[in-house]
Amino acid sequence: MSRPSRFDILVIGGGPAGLSLAAETADRGLDVGVLAPSHPPEWPNNYGAWRDTFPDDELAACTSHTWPHPVVVFEDDTRRTLDRTYVRIDNEALREALIERCHGGDVRWMTGWAEDVRHTPEGSKVSRRDDETLKARLVVDATGPGGGLLESTASREPALQTAHGIVARCEGDPLAGDAMHFMNYSRAHLPETASDDVPSFLYGMHLGGEWYFLEETRLADRPPLPAERLETRLEHRLQSKSIEIHDVLETEHVSIPMDPPLPDRPQRTLGFGATSGMVHPASGFSVTRSLRRASDVAGALADSMARGASARQVARDGWEAVWPRELCRTRQLHLFGLEMMLELDASTLSSFFQAFFELPESDWSTYLSADASPAETARIMLTLFGRAPFSLKRTITSTSFSPSAQHLIDGLLPSTLLD
Ligand SMILES: Cc1cc2nc3c(=O)[nH]c(=O)nc-3n(C[C@H](O)[C@H](O)[C@H](O)COP(=O)(O)OP(=O)(O)OC[C@H]3O[C@@H](n4cnc5c(N)ncnc54)[C@H](O)[C@@H]3O)c2cc1C
Structure with missing residues (x-):
């Protein structure tokens, strides 16, 4: 049987938010398409999360490392051990688990970039670069921070979280015997003159053997602390402990808008994930939040479509589920x-x-x-x-x-x- 040329839902973007919403909406019997630049989509960021924030055990098992007792170190080198398990997400495993769920729901994959979205009373049309136009009853923008398909009349310079991180083989132990530093605000490595400088912390994970993930992070700033300064700080921090870096497997530059204005609501394109302000303003995290919220949002969209609501009303119901009052x-x-x-x-x-x-x-x-x-x-x-x-x-x-x-x-x- 040939498939209809118009989707119920077309999700733009194949990050954690896009894939989880595609899987959940398809699971409810909707005809869903995903448009992403590649298949499988690239997930370049290093993701961490509290284990108890995943929506189910299968997704919570998609981790490469688990730390039952992360440590927080304060400016004066005092420390607090937390009794809450933190994990490093295994990106490939999580992405594959979500893709598997999408396959179960018969999601259709298209590779390419969305250029713009136009709306008619019946639905929406997405123009692709150098390719045919796609039609759907509802288009979901899940294009990540700064994604460009949503309308926003508010303007404000966002506070940015910035960080410079490496995955590296180290001679010496940068975490002084601990397995994971959720935040290390110790300033013992800084010169005296830096005593009133803007604070940054080490987010560090022991990955086994001599391997570590080490990231110097400025939680939030407006304007942001430049990445080069964070790189220098990380070097000072490691030098002060006589840690030698031998091999650098990965380098990561982080820039996360922490408080972007919410998009105009309701609008005909629904936003989901970092593009719609779902990053937590205190941490910069959104991955497991998107995984958790996908179910509620998919339920609202499926109900709305089952009632035969107009395309405008479906979008309205979707926004109500993404951002309830x-x-x-x-x-x-x-x-x-x-x-x-x-x-x-x-x-x-x-x-x-x-x-x-x-x-x-x-x-x-x-x-x-x-x-x-x-x-x-x-x-x-x-x-x-x-x-x-x-x-x-x-x-x-x-x-x-x-x-x-x-x-x-x-x-x-x-x-x-x-x-
Ligand atoms: C370096 C870094 C590290 C982070 N670490 C963490 C962390 O540890 N824990 C955490 O919870 N959060 C973290 N975040 C914050 C946030 O959770 C991530 O940005 C997360 O990837 C957001 O997921 P998303 O699915 O909303 O968007 P994204 O993961 O950004 O996915 C959006 C996708 O849409 C695609 N896309 C964009 N425009 C188009 C278009 N026009 N057409 C088609 N496709 C398009 C992009 O290529 C991308 O694949 C981090 C962010 C960064 C930048």
Whole structure:
């Protein structure tokens, strides 16, 4: 039997977000296509995640390394061992598992680049570079950070997370006997004159034998800390511990917009993943969030299509599932937290994380999850404020009066705290 020339859903982009939504929508019986530059799509980034954030055991098993007790090191070299398992994602295994699910749902693959999307009352048309136009009832933009198919009228310079990382064979142990440093804010390696410099941390993983993944990271900055400075910092950090690098297998430059304005909603193209603001403003993470949220969003789209909703209404229902009001408010709170963190010098930021990781694990995990209710997120923030040292309280209070923070608070107070 020949397949229809129009898809129910056409997903643009084959990253974690695109593949998970394609798999979930196809599993619900929809006719789904994926347009990606290559098949299988390339996944060049090194991904890590908390193991308990995967949606199911099969995907949680797609990991290359597991660390049951990651360590956080603070500015003064004190440390906290976390009882929450962190993993390095095996990109090939996760990608193959999602592709396998797509095959189960009969997803059709097309290679190429989408140029633009146009909408008619019945659906949408995607023009491809040098190729035929594709038609669908709904087009999903899953093209990653900075993806260009969504309309956005808001403009703001985003805070960027930047990092310089290497996978390398080392002589000596850069993690001083630990298996994984989730954040190492130790500044012992920096010259005295750098004592008031912008803080960056080492995100480090022992990969076995003499191999390590080591990444010097600036959590967020506006404007961003240049990658070359982070590279120099990583070199200083390693030199100060007499670590010699012998072979560099991979080099990674990270640049993640942490607080891009949400796209205009509703619009006829649905956004999913990093392109639609799903990166957590406190961590820069979105991979397992996309894996988890794909099911709800696919369910909403399948229901809408089964009801015979118009193409416009299907898109509306999709946006409601990607960004329900509650999660928009939670994001506002996370954005407020980010604004506050941007103001902190090295020592106050270290005190902040000391106080943060002293919260009950369920609290700091919930704050990092992005799916928590705004009331719960606000409660955790107030608990942290109550426990914070005086210098941190002073910064948080003064940040609250900055124009950008006021803008966030104005949008929040009536709905979040008084609901
Ligand atoms: C170096 C780096 C490391 C990161 N590490 C982590 C981490 O450890 N954990 C975590 O949770 N998050 C991490 N992130 C943040 C974020 O989760 C990733 O950016 C993640 O890849 C986002 O997934 P996505 O599927 O939304 O987009 P992407 O993975 O970027 O996938 C989008 C795909 O769409 C394709 N595409 C773009 N435009 C078009 C077009 N016009 N037509 C067709 N295809 C198109 C792209 O080629 C790409 O394959 C990292 C980001 C970077 C840059």
